């Protein structure tokens with residue numbers, strides 16, 4: 124894709140400290156753009172020195188206009204939250220009012236499945252497409268690093284869930300960030316109203332991932348098959364709240380149905396490089412599973 128060549132666009136990044144947002148800010152910081160990180164907790168230690176920071180709380184509408192003042196483009200992400208629909212819609216409306224020309228929204232592959240957060244993304248997307256603004260919907264499949272959150276459980280031999288033998292094509296968050304960067308820097312993308320499905324290079328079942336981990340660790344790793352009710356009880360007993368357990372059990376259903384098995388060439392199309400592999404990510408993060 125072509126790159127920005129002359130005037131320095133101002134890019135605001137919402138969710139700048141998040142898993143995708145932090146990688147995006149880290150790479151855009153070296154690009155010829157004015158970069159503004161939107162965060163609830165501005166702190167010089169959190170972002171590269173060249174990055175401006177503005178305090179924003181999506182739940183406090185009064186903070187939005189000032190945060191977006193002067194921005195040409197907005198990357199929009201928020202961590203999964205029951206307030207996500209209202210918050211992202213408020214930010215979209217504030218961006219339109221502030222004269223932002225293009226929004227790159229982090230959505231999710233699987234939208235509009237009737238499972239949280241996929242249905243929330245469907246509602247946010249439906250709102251965005253009614254507004255008079257350029258947009259790019261990035262719909263990545265599940266991030267590989269969700270496996271890292273199970274690192275301790277995997278190390279202890281208790282890994283399992285209700286995903287059965289369904290397959291899912293996981294993606295490295297760095298590939299999502301690289302794709303967002305490519306769109307944000309492309310001067311031709313301003314007027315786009317497009318959606319991209321972002322995936323890794325192949326789909327895996329949870330037992331196949333267990334076998335790959337076994338190979339890399341040199342010891343047996345199992346994925347214990349549970350029913351949805353058993354998995355919910357297990358998660359609640361391990362300290363998760365109802366909301367969190369509901370999201371994870373819903374995700375297992377999506378995996379079991381292989382609803383995210385799609386394999387696309389979109390990461391390569393946007394970034395010029397192949398998507399990173401699951402094996403490479405596991406190898407880099409093997410200490411999490413020991």
Ligand SMILES: NC(=O)c1ccc[n+]([C@@H]2O[C@H](COP(=O)([O-])OP(=O)(O)OC[C@H]3O[C@@H](n4cnc5c(N)ncnc54)[C@H](OP(=O)(O)O)[C@@H]3O)[C@@H](O)[C@H]2O)c1
Pocket residue numbers: 137138139140141142143144161162163164179180181182200201202203204210229230231232240263264265266267269
């Ligand atoms: N996880 C996956 O596998 C996956 C897959 C596909 C799509 N997605 C989507 O990707 C998006 C990001 O998810 P994530 O879990 O990766 O996020 P995350 O890393 O947890 O990032 C959350 C970000 O949201 C910001 N934030 C949260 N509440 C905020 C508020 N009230 N006001 C301002 N900022 C707020 C935080 O910024 P500060 O703390 O700095 O304020 C933080 O940077 C979600 O919409 C999710 O559905 C996730």
